[in-house]
Amino acid sequence: xxxxxxxxxxxxxxxxxxxxxxxxxxxxxxxxxxxxxxxxxxxxxxxxxxxxxxxxxxxxxxxxxxxxxxxxxxxxxxxxxxxxxxxxxxxxxxxxxxxxxxxxxxxxxxxxxxxxxxxxxxxxxxxxxxxx
Amino acid sequence: xxxxxxxxxxxxxxxxxxxxxxxxxxxxxxxxxxxxxxxxxxxxxxxxxxxxxxxxxxxxxxxxxxxxxxxxxxxxxxxxxxxxxxxxxxxxxxxxxxxxxxxxxxxxxxxxxxxxxxxxxxxxxxxxxxxx
Amino acid sequence: xxxxxxxxxxxxxxxxxxxxxxxxxxxxxxxxxxxxxxxxxxxxxxxxxxxxxxxxxxxxxxxxxxxxxxxxxxxxxxxxxxxxxxxxxxxxxxxxxxxxxxxxxxxxxxxxxxxxxxxxxxxxxxxxxxxx
Amino acid sequence: xxxxxxxxxxxxxxxxxxxxxxxxxxxxxxxxxxxxxxxxxxxxxxxxxxxxxxxxxxxxxxxxxxxxxxxxxxxxxxxxxxxxxxxxxxxxxxxxxxxxxxxxxxxxxxxxxxxxxxxxxxxxxxxxxxxx
Numbered sequence: 179x180x181x182x183x184x185x186x187x188x189x190x191x192x193x194x195x196x197x198x199x200x201x202x203x204x205x206x207x208x209x210x211x212x213x214x215x216x217x218x219x220x221x222x223x224x225x226x227x228x229x230x231x232x233x234x235x236x237x238x239x240x241x242x243x244x245x246x247x248x249x250x251x252x253x254x255x256x257x258x259x260x261x262x263x264x265x266x267x268x269x270x271x272x273x274x275x276x277x278x279x280x281x282x283x284x285x286x287x288x289x290x291x292x293x294x295x296x297x298x299x300x301x302x303x304x305x306x307x308x309x310x
Numbered sequence: 311x312x313x314x315x316x317x318x319x320x321x322x323x324x325x326x327x328x329x330x331x332x333x334x335x336x337x338x339x340x341x342x343x344x345x346x347x348x349x350x351x352x353x354x355x356x357x358x359x360x361x362x363x364x365x366x367x368x369x370x371x372x373x374x375x376x377x378x379x380x381x382x383x384x385x386x387x388x389x390x391x392x393x394x395x396x397x398x399x400x401x402x403x404x405x406x407x408x409x410x411x412x413x414x415x416x417x418x419x420x421x422x423x424x425x426x427x428x429x430x431x432x433x434x435x436x437x438x439x440x441x442x
Numbered sequence: 443x444x445x446x447x448x449x450x451x452x453x454x455x456x457x458x459x460x461x462x463x464x465x466x467x468x469x470x471x472x473x474x475x476x477x478x479x480x481x482x483x484x485x486x487x488x489x490x491x492x493x494x495x496x497x498x499x500x501x502x503x504x505x506x507x508x509x510x511x512x513x514x515x516x517x518x519x520x521x522x523x524x525x526x527x528x529x530x531x532x533x534x535x536x537x538x539x540x541x542x543x544x545x546x547x548x549x550x551x552x553x554x555x556x557x558x559x560x561x562x563x564x565x566x567x568x569x570x571x572x573x574x
Numbered sequence: 575x576x577x578x579x580x581x582x583x584x585x586x587x588x589x590x591x592x593x594x595x596x597x598x599x600x601x602x603x604x605x606x607x608x609x610x611x612x613x614x615x616x617x618x619x620x621x622x623x624x625x626x627x628x629x630x631x632x633x634x635x636x637x638x639x640x641x642x643x644x645x646x647x648x649x650x651x652x653x654x655x656x657x658x659x660x661x662x663x664x665x666x667x668x669x670x671x672x673x674x675x676x677x678x679x680x681x682x683x684x685x686x687x688x689x690x691x692x693x694x695x696x697x698x699x700x701x702x703x704x705x706x
Binding site for chain 1: 456457459461463466468
Binding site: 192193211251 | 587591595604608611621625626
């Protein structure tokens with residue numbers, strides 16, 4: 179466990195809400211992914227640049243607990259806490275809190291890995307360095 | 311456990327693929343949701359009609375195991391196996407298999423409930439009848 | 443003008459509807475794109491395979507007239523009528539009709555071109571052959 | 575013409591990019607819509623609150639000219655210039671410029687109207703006041 183806690187602020191966009199008038203379930207995965215990619219960028223890892231080199235960061239497992247809905251007009255913060263699960267597996271404990279009251283909207287655990295050009299798991303030195 | 315196994319066939323649309331050239335993780339939740347809603351419709355429950363009456367079918371937990379990627383041109387089947395978890399909680403065991411080789415793409419467990427106009431859990435008689 | 447008229451049938455998925463309870467405006471572009479890509483596939487042109495070779499089919503202009511909304515449960519047909527606008531520009535006259543009453547939902551005109559690895563417009567022989 | 579020019583800054587999220595590695599065409603409509611809704615909010619009109627009262631702001635026509643692609647990592651500004659077209663029709667001249675070089679990505683003209691509970695066009699006094 180690194181102790182890293184990265185977070186970004188975002189706001190609901192109306193098109194992200196579905197016919198129940200709240201943010202659609204799948205959209206939270208977009209929010210969580212965007213926050214992870216911003217975290218990775220902050221430690222020197224560029225998802226898109228790696229993909230262009232055929233090194234693919236992939237998600238292998240996601241657990242999402244939906245606690246409260248976000249809706250039109252809401253601002254929120256997405257947190258990312260990375261942790262090393264094995265030499266090639268990274269866990270991300272994530273949460274989304276509505277602002278300004280910090281009501282918990284979503285709790286998530288995401289497990290990811292990096293695959294090289296031949297589809298084999300690969301260590302990312304930048305993350306390795308953070309996780310020590 | 312009802313023994314119900316419902317399934318629908320779908321095909322990847324190019325706009326669902328991301329810069330890695332495969333279906334984006336969040337899109338699988340769209341596929342799984344669409345298959346659940348079609349299942350519900352097959353037993354007489356209409357998600358949109360209920361939402362218009364302020365009875366909201368909501369997801370409280372999702373677990374997704376990503377096994378293989380789908381990509382442009384792929385056809386696939388989405389399976390839905392409902393099971394009663396409590397008087398007001400329904401579980402859906404779901405899987406997505408690529409066609410025609412039935413390679414497993416995703417395994418999922420989704421837990422849902424129905425909330426009435428006051429936000430309280432509510433039994434849906436149509437599902438209740440199936441689950442007996 | 444080729445006289446080609448290609449069409450595919452689709453159905454609204456609940457997650458495509460927004461907080462007004464109807465299909466979100468941007469989603470119609472997804473429907474129109476999917477139908478164009480299916481048309482292209484039917485004449486031997488694979489959007490994703492070309493992208494992998496860095497030949498990019500791109501849209502340069504879209505005009506959309508929104509005539510009636512589609513909503514949860516609606517089936518519809520998307521039509522594609524290609525026409526040659528210049529050696530390197532293809533027009534697609536498109537329309538979306540609700541089924542079974544064929545009420546017009548959207549009328550569109552889309553102009554596209556193909557760009558080669560250096561970003562220069564390129565003739566696609568398969569389309570060229572159709573347009574003669 | 576009011577002289578209003580409203581703008582917001584945004585950034586591309588990786589999931590918005592498609593298999594060509596650039597922002598998918600339909601996503602620009604999301605960006606443009608979000609900026610319009612933020613503009614409307616700035617003059618006291620809340621899209622979601624109106625929808626809850628069954629007053630629907632709808633788009634009747636969109637013209638989009640795609641000038642240059644946005645891609646992963648790009649920041650950009652979305653501009654909104656409202657203009658009165660008739661007592662019940664509002665035009666929005668919009669443009670998206672990449673930052674920091676202000677390269678033009680998209681030029682758009684969007685025409686919208688408000689429909690009351692019976693589906694009839696309705697004047698919005700807040701916009702009316704701005705347009706004088």
